[in-house]
Amino acid sequence: MSLSDQYWLKPLDENISWKDINYFDHDYDGKDFFEATYGKDSFNTLNIESTSKNKYTTPNNTLGGQLKKAWIKVNNENYLLKGSGTLYAFEPINEVIASKICEIINVPYVKYSLKKIQTKRQQTLVSVCKCMINSSQEIIQAYQVLQEENQLTHSKDDFYVYIKILEDHGIQNADEKVQKMLILDYIMLNEDRHLNNFGIIRNVDTLK
Structure with a gap:
């Protein structure tokens, strides 16, 4: 399952309903994947509680692209946090600038903001945006x-x-x-x- 469409796979003999487990309407564990992506203790920067969900049951399994990124759920809203692939971390800043230009030239857009992720070793800048689609x-x-x-x-x-x-x-x-x-x-x-x-x-x- 993912947070980009409503398609999913399951074993034929499993009695599971998509409506009971999809990531749009239900919680999932974000801590393990997040810390594997951004570093140990990075999840604490978010000031949200981890769930008791299975760490392997997550929309992060279906993420693509070259940049570090991770889904988290806050107050029943899905947010994508995306990092940088360059030394000076320009990509997250560019995401925010792009969304502001979209507002000016009247293009439908998803609003981006910036957030600092702190680990024991370093500080990382990421962009943050809400999921652009819903469960339908x-x-x-x-x-x-x-x-x-x-x-x-x-x-x-x-x-x-x-x-x-x-x-x-x-x-x-x-x-x-x-x-x-x-x-x-x-x-x-x-x-x-x-x-x-x-x-x-x-x-x-x-x-x-």
């Missing part, structure tokens, strides 16, 4: 949209094809929103834009 939504990456329509060309034409697919499916102002995202990339010299890190949010019940 899923994220569909642009790559998946193009692949499903059998229109993936791996060229600049993918941009125009992607916009047309979204417009054909009733997504309003798709061209404007995607272009504003690319303007944000230009302003911030973002070199990490690819078809797997943007997309659409769909309701899993209505498929809208």
Whole structure:
């Protein structure tokens, strides 16, 4: 299970319901994974209590990407804490700046903030944001949209094809929103834009 969609796997003979165990609506242990990621005693920096849940039952098992990151739950809200891959820890700061620029140019965005994580050895700066979907939504990456329509060309034409697919499916102002995202990339010299890190949010019940 993850915090990006509503798909899950279980053994055929297990009598388990997704509604009883999903991470959107239920607690999970964040301490062990968090300290394995950021260092011993780093979880204490968060000033939240660890749960008695199985440490291997966590949405952190499905996290991807190169940067250190971990999910935690605070007051029934899921938060992603993401670290840096460079010496000067610019990435978390850039996340916050990007969200502020999005606010200025009127792009739907997830608000980011900064937090210091303290361990016995060092202090680490991380960005913090809420999960962008809820228990009735899923994220569909642009790559998946193009692949499903059998229109993936791996060229600049993918941009125009992607916009047309979204417009054909009733997504309003798709061209404007995607272009504003690319303007944000230009302003911030973002070199990490690819078809797997943007997309659409769909309701899993209505498929809208």
